[in-house]
Amino acid sequence: MEGVVWPPLALGAKAALVALLHQLEETQWWPRDKTAAMQFSQLAVLAGHAASHSPNFRERLQKAGLTAADIGTPQGFKRLPPLTRRDIQAAGAALHCTEVPQTHLPIGEVKTSGSTGEPVVVRKTSLSNLVWMAMSFRNHFWHGHDFSRRFSTIRATITKQEERPDWGLPLKLLFDSGPAQLIPVTTDIKEQVRLLRQFRPQYLILCPSNLAGILDECQKQQEPLTGLTGITTINETLKADFRQKAEAYFNTKIDDIYSSAEMGSMALQCPVSGLYHVMAENIILEVLDDNGQDCAEGQTGRVVVTDLLNFATPLVRYSINDYAEAGGVCPCGRGLPTIRRFLGRERNLVVRPGGAKHWPTVGLIKFHEVVPVNQFQFIQHDLENIEVRLVTGSAVTAAGEDKLRALIHENLGYPYKISFVYFNQKLPLQPNGKFEEFICKV
Numbered sequence: 001m002e003g004v005v006w007p008p009l010a011l012g013a014k015a016a017l018v019a020l021l022h023q024l025e026e027t028q029w030w031p032r033d034k035t036a037a038m039q040f041s042q043l044a045v046l047a048g049h050a051a052s053h054s055p056n057f058r059e060r061l062q063k064a065g066l067t068a069a070d071i072g073t074p075q076g077f078k079r080l081p082p083l084t085r086r087d088i089q090a091a092g093a094a095l096h097c098t099e100v101p102q103t104h105l106p107i108g109e110v111k112t113s114g115s116t117g118e119p120v121v122v123r124k125t126s127l128s129n130l131v132w133m134a135m136s137f138r139n140h141f142w143h144g145h146d147f148s149r150r151f152s153t154i155r156a157t158i159t160k161q162e163e164r165p166d167w168g169l170p171l172k173l174l175f176d177s178g179p180a181q182l183i184p185v186t187t188d189i190k191e192q193v194r195l196l197r198q199f200r201p202q203y204l205i206l207c208p209s210n211l212a213g214i215l216d217e218c219q220k221q222q223e224p225l226t227g228l229t230g231i232t233t234i235n236e237t238l239k240a241d242f243r244q245k246a247e248a249y250f251n252t253k254i255d256d257i258y259s260s261a262e263m264g265s266m267a268l269q270c271p272v273s274g275l276y277h278v279m280a281e282n283i284i285l286e287v288l289d290d291n292g293q294d295c296a297e298g299q300t301g302r303v304v305v306t307d308l309l310n311f312a313t314p315l316v317r318y319s320i321n322d323y324a325e326a327g328g329v330c331p332c333g334r335g336l337p338t339i340r341r342f343l344g345r346e347r348n349l350v351v352r353p354g355g356a357k358h359w360p361t362v363g364l365i366k367f368h369e370v371v372p373v374n375q376f377q378f379i380q381h382d383l384e385n386i387e388v389r390l391v392t393g394s395a396v397t398a399a400g401e402d403k404l405r406a407l408i409h410e411n412l413g414y415p416y417k418i419s420f421v422y423f424n425q426k427l428p429l430q431p432n433g434k435f436e437e438f439i440c441k442v
Contacts, residue, residue: 020134032335042308044072050314053097057314082319088120100311122262123312133170135265149202152181189213205232209435237344272332276339287326297328351442353383370403380440386416
């Protein structure tokens with residue numbers, strides 16, 4: 001506010017953000033039952049709005065024999081069948097609300113990358129953006145990031161390499177910060193390492209697969225990046241064995257964010273326990289078994305999420321195609337629900353001819369017993385055929401391929417027809433800049 005030096009008073013969007021951050025500092029410590037009660041109070045309002053203005057949501061309620069008021073209760077909520085990506089595609093414009101509250105304007109569209117082969121379009125409001133900014137701040141606060149330090153980010157959304165005087169949005173709305181470096185994910189890994197050495201960031205945010213490429217290149221050069229005090233990983237599943245390797249090599253901690261284009265930030269890693277805390281102030285996150293029941297602590301199931309604050313596209317009980325292991329009470333004292341780990345997407349499961357599915361532990365295959373393998377990727381095209389893409393340190397003979405097939409068959413537990421495709425430097429990324437070790441197209 002003009003003319004006010006102290007106490008500082010923010011107006012408009014900044015004031016709303018500061019107020020939300022203040023509330024989040026309190027609500028993270030609430031007991032879980034109090035948080036759940038407020039979630040369903042909010043959900044009842046959202047369901048009432050969606051039932052009036054979203055033809056698709058209204059139809060979902062009718063088919064399930066439910067009313068909007070029912071959705072505001074745990075029992076009624078559980079009776080609503082989950083929404084799939086195919087359902088969203090089929091609904092088209094009927095999914096979106098014809099009206100949104102005036103204070104939620106303007107509306108924008110988010111088009112997912114289609115990495116699952118099922119691209120969707122979701123409309124989001126200014127409130128969705130406000131919540132995203134608040135959760136970004138929460139992650140900074142939890143992990144004690146020093147905003148005066150140097151910051152580098154490598155993302156698929158960056159189109160050109162550049163340096164800026166500050167960390168950008170949302171941080172610059174409320175804080176001064178040090179300089180930032182932006183690098184497109186399509187930049188050659190060797191060049192990425194050169195740029196990072198030149199800029200010398202203290203903080204780095206990027207995808208796990210990109211971090212793996214940087215680690216490999218630093219090992220080749222026999223020189224790790226120096227000065228890093230924190231790494232944040234996004235967009236992909238961060239595997240425990242790679243986390244340990246990267247933290248040891250770069251001599252710093254990694255904090256991981258579970259998010260999606262449709263839902264925003266859904267879970268942040270606890271700075272005390274390493275469990276993932278669900279952002280329960282705007283997300284209900286369920287982990288369901290094959291019978292649609294809540295998984296107990298330590299059990300693995302399908303992730304189904306609900307956005308409590310999107311009044312433009314009602315994503316209520318949305319099956320996001322991910323799998324996770326349910327967590328328990330966190331020793332940090334926060335009442336926010338926990339997830340022990342996120343395992344990946346449904347498309348990362350291998351499917352046998354009989355229809356059985358399981359997690360492929362391809363990372364445990366002892367490729368080195370046959371040939372030095374710098375990078376690998378498995379693509380299951382149908383029930384019988386799997387393509388194995390390799391970047392190797394030397395040529396592989398026919399006899400070597402036979403040995404590799406035997407190792408793969410032993411690992412996957414079935415004699416799939418294995419074909420090998422070789423690449424010179426590195427395997428191509430998906431259009432969204434992500435990389436996955438195993439992709440099932442069945």
